[in-house]
Amino acid sequence: MQNIFAFFRRNGAQSGLVAKDRLKNVLMSDRVNMQLLEDIKYDIIGVIRNYMEIDEDKFSISIAQTANKYTGVKTPVLFADFPIKKIYKNG
Amino acid sequence: MTEIIVVTSGKGGVGKTTTSANIGTGLARAGKRVAMIDADIGLRNLDVIVGLENRIVYDLIDVVEGHCRLKQALIKDKRCETLFLLPAAQTKDKDAINPEQMLKLCDALREEEFDYVIIDCPAGIEQGFRNAIAGADRALVVTTPEVSAVRDADRIIGMLNANGLGSPMLILNRIRPQLVKKGDMMSVEDVSEILAVDIIGIVPDDENIVVCANKGEPAVLSEKSPAGQAYRNIVQRIIGHEVPFMDLEKKDGFMGKIKKFFGS
Numbered sequence: 001m002q003n004i005f006a007f008f009r010r011n012g013a014q015s016g017l018v019a020k021d022r023l024k025n026v027l028m029s030d031r032v033n034m035q036l037l038e039d040i041k042y043d044i045i046g047v048i049r050n051y052m053e054i055d056e057d058k059f060s061i062s063i064a065q066t067a068n069k070y071t072g073v074k075t076p077v078l079f080a081d082f083p084i085k086k087i088y089k090n091g
Numbered sequence: 092m093t094e095i096i097v098v099t100s101g102k103g104g105v106g107k108t109t110t111s112a113n114i115g116t117g118l119a120r121a122g123k124r125v126a127m128i129d130a131d132i133g134l135r136n137l138d139v140i141v142g143l144e145n146r147i148v149y150d151l152i153d154v155v156e157g158h159c160r161l162k163q164a165l166i167k168d169k170r171c172e173t174l175f176l177l178p179a180a181q182t183k184d185k186d187a188i189n190p191e192q193m194l195k196l197c198d199a200l201r202e203e204e205f206d207y208v209i210i211d212c213p214a215g216i217e218q219g220f221r222n223a224i225a226g227a228d229r230a231l232v233v234t235t236p237e238v239s240a241v242r243d244a245d246r247i248i249g250m251l252n253a254n255g256l257g258s259p260m261l262i263l264n265r266i267r268p269q270l271v272k273k274g275d276m277m278s279v280e281d282v283s284e285i286l287a288v289d290i291i292g293i294v295p296d297d298e299n300i301v302v303c304a305n306k307g308e309p310a311v312l313s314e315k316s317p318a319g320q321a322y323r324n325i326v327q328r329i330i331g332h333e334v335p336f337m338d339l340e341k342k343d344g345f346m347g348k349i350k351k352f353f354g355s
Contacts, residue, residue, distance in 0.1 A: 014274030020281050023238045027245050027285065 025065065028076050037061050044080055053086040093201040095208040096329070097130075097227035099251070099259075101243030103214030105235045106264040109300060109309075111211035112140040113319070114231075117311040117326035119174035123206040126165060128196075129179035130223035131213035132187055138178045142169060142307025152180035154199075155192045161199050170312065175205075185218045190225035197226025207329070216250060224251065230259035231291060236266060236277040245286055260291035262325065267296045268339040279336075292325035294318050295339050 041061045048054055059082040066077040098111045108131075115127035128151065129137035138144045149164035154177070161177075168174035180187060200208050212223035224230065230251050234244040244261070251259045263279055270276035283290050297318035303310040310319035311326070320337060327334045 016271065016274045016276050016278070016281070019236075019238050019277050020285070023241055023277070023285055026238065026242055030242065030246065031249075 025076060029063070032063055051088060052084050055083040055085055058083050093205050093208060095197055095200070095210065095226055095228045097210040097212050097224050097230045098233060099212035099220065099223065099230055099247055100214065100233040100240070101216060101247035102240045105233050105240050107214070107233050108136050108140050108211050109304065110231070110233050110262055110264065111209050112137060113309045113311040113322035114326060114329065115209040116141065116168070116171060116174060116309040117322050118207050118329065119168065119171035120311065121326055121330060122173070124173045124204065126175045126177060126200055126203070126205045126208045128177045128208060128210045130210050130219065132179050132219065133181065133184045134213065135179040135181045137211050138176060139307060140304060141176060141309060143176050147178050150178045150180040151196070152183050152187050155188050155196060161203065185213065185222065188222055190221050193222045193225040216246065224254055224256060227256060230256045231262055232259050232288070233262045233264055234282070235264050236282055241282055241285065248286060248288060259288060261286060261288045262292040262294060263290060264294045265296040266293055266339060291328050292321055293336055293339070294321040
């Protein structure tokens, strides 16, 4: 009997889990605002300066949904993009 | 000491007014002196849910504008001696009042020595919301286990925090245990994990709520209504008693019984 119920369910993923994942993602982007990204950018620049010289004017930062290469599961990923001018020798 | 509690949600249609009516009535039934305020100016509804729509003479705006005294506008409930309703104005809009006036009204209510004042907040995050929360000591956020409702609840929780109403508590409304069990509805745990707030009540989806709304009698007064029981529990928690959460599994439907029989 259990198999019958399992059979009927097999055709669709449990929609409660789908809802939870969608909700997590939507809240993630709701909670991220420009100020937050600016703060992160500021902090990252502070750390990176210790190791290399970068073009701070061309520094861009964003969060985007990206599918995992192997599993296909979509997760939000933070992208920080900056041209390196020079790497300091002694790290 | 008067405790002023605002019932809010962000999204409309998740059960704010029903929740306000049941908590207000339940607190009064528990012996407390209670005033319920309908802060949804222009879309008056709390009066209908508690069956007092025929007794309205003055409303909240009349009080604020000084057309009557607060006592004149407070309508005494039909069933509970210690329960009063301050109805919203139906012909005005949300700009007819501002947060400062609401604050003054709340102070006036404190002087009337109510134990609890329950404010039914309008949907949305604009002026009406700001008015409703202005004089509140604490907030209850109502949501249903749906993506849209929980998303709006998250936004509201953020706004409450920003306005000095930290640590609001959550009421999860219209839970359908069978759907949760099947995996087709987010569970209480899912929602509380995502919103990271404490839960003060879990209210099962209950047909009695429709019947009660039809009659203008809050379900909290009905012994046989599961939602009514959930509201009575919430009332006890507001008063400060520890009450375990209801076992929602108990109410299996027809299919539930069959599945159980076959050991699924």
